[in-house]
Amino acid sequence: MKSDRRSLRIVADDKIPYLQGQAERMGTVSYLPGAAISQADVADADVLIVRTRTRCDRALLEGSRVRFVATATIGYDHIDTGYLAEAGIAWANCPGCNASSVGQYVATSLLRLAEAGYVRLDACCVGIVGVGHVGTAVDRAVQALGCQTLLCDPPRAAAEGPEGFASMDEVYDRADVITYHVPLVRDGRWPTVHMADFQRMKRRPVLINAARGEVVDNMALLAALDSGQVRAAVVDTWEGEPAISLPLLRRVFIGTPHIAGYSADGKAAGTRMALEAVARHFGFDIRFDIQPPALPASIVPAADPLVRMLQLYDPLADTARLKSEPGRFEYLRGHYPLRREHF
DSSP: OOOOTTOEEEEEETTSTTOTTTGGGGEEEEEEOGGGOOHHHHTTOSEEEEOTTSOBSHHHHTTSOOOEEEESSSOOTTBOHHHHHHHTOEEEOOTTTTHHHHHHHHHHHHHHHHHTTSOOGGGOEEEEEOOSHHHHHHHHHHHTTTOEEEEEOHHHHHHHOSTTOOOHHHHHHHOSEEEEOOOOOOSSSSOOTTOOOGGGOOSOOEEEEOSOGGGSOHHHHHHHHHHTSSSEEEESSOTTTTSOOHHHHHHOSEEOSSOTTOBHHHHHHHHHHHHHHHHHHHTOOOOOOOOOOOOOTTOOOOSSHHHHHHHHOOHHHHHHHHHHOGGGHHHHHHTOOOBOSOO
């Protein structure tokens, strides 16, 4: 579809990094808190650029002029794709944009777990449930620490054949750490809501959820931690966000405000991909060169590569902030100081 440059009316989440000054190259932009974007706000808009906090469905979009929705995220369970198809509204997500950031999150969490005695990296088997862009990046990051991995992705195994994939039974039988990187799927052959089955976990594993909150039953996880069935937990995505379970927060080893994918590198990629999707849909020939800011010169890389990883990101710092101010979950997420993945 061809349009005149700067003719679009765009409504955008005001917490999407690096967007201001770039989206204006395609039109006029209204920046609003994502969770507060209303039907009145979008009535005359052509484009929405959102994160997961904006539910894009009939209630928001019916009767509006919106022709395109871009979410600057990998996940898109906040988009009612069925309604958008019915209404003739095109949409795009950003597959893989923050995959390496989640890999960084899991790897640094494992470093801190090893330091605390929960795992031995040289004798650790990590079960990765969900092996798309994110799970693949997690696999690379975890193997770089010397851990063995089991890759579990039943839909991919069914489509591509079982070679190279582990079953859920194998993960439950063999994994010392189980980390989830699946989309939120409520029905069909492979639903992921409350998919963590604690009764089948044989090795008292560490559990990591950096997927969606509802993938893990939070109350069942709390009970499993209390009973010793799960030896420790790392939770970045929670049921009921931002009103998360305070008893579970107190009990987890690492607990963060849904920021596993929040590196400056990943956010720059997501913003660029969202803008490119809008430009492509409307026929704009625009290039978006979005570079995250450099690290302060005062940060000197350590010689030890594992120490360097924690210099770039230490999940215990985010845990301390959230545990001290759990009522500010949304603020901590929205005002997160984006980290770098590399020196």
